[in-house]
Amino acid sequence: MDPSLFAADLASKSIHLTALADHLAQDDPWRVLPGDVRRVVFTAMGSSAYAAGVCAARLLARGLDAVSVPASSGLPPAVREGDVVVAVSAGGGSRETRAAIEHYRDRAPLVLLTNKPQSPLAASIPLVVDLRAGVEAGGVACRSYQHTLVQLLALERHLLGLDHVSNGRGLPALVHAAAAATRDLAERADVWLPQVRRLLDGPQGTHVAAPAHRFSSAQQSALMLREGPRRQAYACETGDWSHVDVYLTKTTDYRLLLLAGSPWEDEMMDWVGQRGSTVVAVGGEVPGAAYALRYTGDTDDDVRLLSETLVAELLASRLWLDQE
Structure with a gap:
C-alpha cells in the first residue's frame, strides 16, 4: 500500500x-x-x-x-x-x-x-x-x-x-x-478539505452516518479512514444512530461525517446539538451542522451513492500522506 x-x-x-x-x-x-x-x-x-x-x-x-x-x-x-x-x-x-x-x-x-x-x-x-x-x-x-x-x-x-x-x-x-x-469534489478539495479535516480528525476517531439505502457509503468511508491512515472510524445508519450510537455523544469528543438525505436526521441533530458534538454534512444543508459540503449533482440520490465516499477518501489520503 x-x-x-x-x-x-x-x-x-x-x-x-x-x-x-x-x-x-x-x-x-x-x-x-x-x-x-x-x-x-x-x-x-x-x-x-x-x-x-x-x-x-x-x-x-x-x-x-x-x-x-x-x-x-x-x-x-x-x-x-x-x-x-x-x-x-x-x-x-x-x-x-x-x-x-x-x-x-x-x-x-x-x-x-x-x-x-x-x-x-x-x-x-x-x-x-x-x-x-x-x-x-x-x-x-x-x-x-x-x-x-x-x-x-x-x-x-x-x-x-x-x-x-x-x-x-x-x-x-x-x-x-x-x-x-467526483471531478467537482476533487478539484475543490483545497478549499473544503482543510475545514473538514479540522472538524473531523478528532482524538477519539470519526463516525460516519448515511441513510439505509446508501449505507454502503458510510461503511466504505469509515473503511478508508481505517485502511490508509489507520484512524479509528465507525459506520452507522442514520435512523439507527439514535438507538445505538447516541450514547457516545455524552462521553466522547464525538465527530460525525453525515452523508445527508435521511428522513431521520432531525432526531440525530437534536441529540448532537444538546451535547455539543461536531457534525460535517455532505450533500445537503443540515441545520446544526458545523459545515455543509455541497457538490455538483448532490440533489440526486443516486449521484450521491456513486460519489460521496470521495470526501472520506480524500480526507484519508491527506492524513495518510502527512504521516509519511
Whole structure:
C-alpha cells in the first residue's frame, strides 16, 4: 500500500468513471446471465459486500428477490432453480469468496464481478463481468468500489428491463453525472478539505452516518479512514444512530461525517446539538451542522451513492500522506 499512489488513484476516478459510462452506453455487461432469473444471491467481503448489500436492497424494493451475505458466512442461502449467484471480488479472489464460490459451484449459475478478469479464479468461472476500474496502484479499493456500484446498477437495469435508473435518466447519463460530481469534489478539495479535516480528525476517531439505502457509503468511508491512515472510524445508519450510537455523544469528543438525505436526521441533530458534538454534512444543508459540503449533482440520490465516499477518501489520503 502506498499513500502517494492512492492519491493518484483518487485523482483518476472521474476519468475511469467517464470511460465506464461510455462503455455502458454501448454494451450490457450482464447479457451473460441466464434468461430467467428468479433470485440473485450476492456473496462478497469488505467493500464489495458493502456495495452488494445496498444493491440487493434496491432489487428487493423493486420487486425482485435478492439477498446479500458475507462470503465468510456459515449460513449460505440455499439455492433453487432460477437462482443466480453473483460473487463480487474486486481483487479477483479473497479466500472467503473463493470458498463461497466452491460451495455454490454446480448448484447454481455463477457470475464473478471482478477488477481482475484474468485472475485464476476468473478463469475457473464461465461468466465474468469486468469492473473496468483499472489498476489501483495504491493498493486500496477505491475506484473498484465505485465501479462495483455502477456495475450492480447495470445489473438492476438488466434484470428489471429499465431504460432509466435515476430521475428518468439512463444509466450512462447517471454515471456521467457521478463523474462530474467526483471531478467537482476533487478539484475543490483545497478549499473544503482543510475545514473538514479540522472538524473531523478528532482524538477519539470519526463516525460516519448515511441513510439505509446508501449505507454502503458510510461503511466504505469509515473503511478508508481505517485502511490508509489507520484512524479509528465507525459506520452507522442514520435512523439507527439514535438507538445505538447516541450514547457516545455524552462521553466522547464525538465527530460525525453525515452523508445527508435521511428522513431521520432531525432526531440525530437534536441529540448532537444538546451535547455539543461536531457534525460535517455532505450533500445537503443540515441545520446544526458545523459545515455543509455541497457538490455538483448532490440533489440526486443516486449521484450521491456513486460519489460521496470521495470526501472520506480524500480526507484519508491527506492524513495518510502527512504521516509519511
